[in-house]
Amino acid sequence: MRFTSDGPALIEGPVELVDADGNPLRVDRFLVAICLCKRSRTYPLCDTSHRRRRRDAES
Numbered sequence: 756m757r758f759t760s761d762g763p764a765l766i767e768g769p770v771e772l773v774d775a776d777g778n779p780l781r782v783d784r785f786l787v788a789i790c791l792c793k794r795s796r797t798y799p800l801c802d803t804s805h806r807r808r809r810r811d812a813e814s
């Protein structure tokens with residue numbers, strides 16, 4: 756796993772994740788971005804919403 760400085764954690768796929776309710780989520784991508792900001796609409800996967808937060812903070 757590799758943490759980015761401003762967004763998700765990146766892990767090599769494919770992976771099977773388990774959400775807080777115990778539901779499994781299979782992701783077949785070769786690189787999977789896990790949301791750490793909890794703003795993603797596709798949580799636990801990153802949907803790049805963290806970029807909007809950064810832009811809002813800069814303006």
Ligand code: FES
Nearest residue numbers: 790792801804805
């Ligand atoms: S880290 Fe990218 S949307 Fe949360």
